[in-house]
Amino acid sequence: GAVVSQHPSWVICKSGTSVKIECRSLDFQATTMFWYRQFPKQSLMLMATSNEGSKATYEQGVEKDKFLINHASLTLSTLTVTSAHPEDSSFYICSAYTPVQGPYGYTFGSGTRLTVV
Amino acid sequence: GENVEQHPSTLSVQEGDSAVIKCTYSDSASNYFPWYKQELGKRPQLIIDIRSNVGEKKDQRIAVTLNKTAKHFSLHITETQPEDSAVYFCAASKDNAGKSTFGDGTTLTVKP
Numbered sequence: 001g002a003v004v005s006q007h008p009s010w011v012i013c014k015s016g017t018s019v020k021i022e023c024r025s026l027d028f029q030a031t032t033m034f035w036y037r038q039f040p041k042q043s044l045m046l047m048a049t050s051n052e053g054s055k056a057t058y059e060q061g062v063e064k065d066k067f068l069i070n071h072a073s074l075t076l077s078t079l080t081v082t083s084a085h086p087e088d089s090s091f092y093i094c095s096a097y098t099p100v101q102g103p104y105g106y107t108f109g110s111g112t113r114l115t116v117v
Numbered sequence: 118g119e120n121v122e123q124h125p126s127t128l129s130v131q132e133g134d135s136a137v138i139k140c141t142y143s144d145s146a147s148n149y150f151p152w153y154k155q156e157l158g159k160r161p162q163l164i165i166d167i168r169s170n171v172g173e174k175k176d177q178r179i180a181v182t183l184n185k186t187a188k189h190f191s192l193h194i195t196e197t198q199p200e201d202s203a204v205y206f207c208a209a210s211k212d213n214a215g216k217s218t219f220g221d222g223t224t225l226t227v228k229p
Contacts, residue, residue, distance in 0.1 A: 034175070034216060039153070043206060043221045044161070091159060108160040 002028045004096050006109030013084055013116055021079045021112045023094035029074035030096035034068075034106075038091040050077055084116040118125040121209050131228050136197050138223045140207035141189040147209040151217070152181060155204045164205075165192070183187050197227045209222025 003026040007068040013019050023033060032051050036044040048064075050071035058064045066088075068080040077096075080087055093111040122144040130136050142150075148169035153161035167174045167181045174181050174182065178197075183190040194201055205225050208217040 002192075041222075043219045046216050046218070049216050106163065108162075109158050113158075 002096075002107040004030070004094060004107045004109040006112060008095055008112055009110060010113040011113070011115070015085055015116055016083055018080055018082045019084055019114060021081075021092055021094075021114075023077045023096065024111045025075045025096050028096075030077065032097045033071055033077035034095040034097070035069060035077075035079050036093045036095065038093060038111075040091075042094065045081075046078065047079075059095075081114065084114070086116045089114055089116045118211055119147060119218040121207060121218045121220045123207050123223060125223060126221065127224045127226070129226045129228065131198060132194055132199060134197055136192075136194045136201070136225055136227075138192045138205055138207070138225070140191070140209075140220050141187075142209040142218075144209070144211070145185075145188065146211050149171065149210045150181070150183060151207045151208050152179075152192050153208065155206060155222075157203075161206060169170060197225075199227050199229050201225060202227045206216075 004028055005024045007022050011019055034049050035047045037047050038044050046059050048056045048058045048069050050069045052071050052074050052080045057071035066082055070079040091111050091113050094109040095106050097106055121223040123140045151166035152164050154164045165176050165179050165181050167183050169185055178195045180193040204222045206222050207220040211216040
């Protein structure tokens with residue numbers, strides 16, 4: 001079945017540094033990638049939607065200059081958290097969609113737990 | 118935009134009993150309703166989904182019902198087992214290519 005590989009699975013970084021999270025679709029082409037953030041014991045909150053070759057669409061309240069999304073190819077999307085602060089600590093997870101998957105249109109990555117110290 | 122409400126937030130049942138989780142949505146244009154199971158620290162896993170042209174769908178011990186008029190849908194788990202313990206999320210989207218709005222989740226605990 002469709003697999004989305006997400007790396008790293010966890011990362012600890014210092015305040016002020018940037019962190020890049022990658023999501024790769026391994027056996028299919030992901031035309032659309034969704035990026036979510038999940039705080040402990042809370043739901044998944046959509047941050048942005050990216051389509052290959054175009055700019056990402058950010059949800060209201062999400063700073064596009066802080067959370068840089070690049071979807072340069074049909075198999076790779078990246079989220080860069082710039083100038084990270086402790087309040088950015090969260091579980092970040094991507095979800096890919098491709099029409100060929102039929103009813104199981106969404107495939108989630110394994111998630112990245114970011115801790116900013 | 119779409120608003121999805123999920124109840125209850127926590128649910129505890131005895132092994133073998135049934136569990137029901139309910140969600141309501143606000144956007145009548147939504148037509149795709151997946152349910153996800155998420156274990157601690159892991160990715161959400163799709164367990165069942167339903168489209169607006171179907172009223173009920175069943176897969177072994179899991180079933181989902183949809184009432185388009187009332188804009189609510191429910192997850193039913195029968196003969197619950199301890200391994201069913203997890204957080205369950207409902208979601209709604211306008212089609213299976215659009216962004217999903219998730220409910221707040223239900224923590225299900227199945228006591229042996």
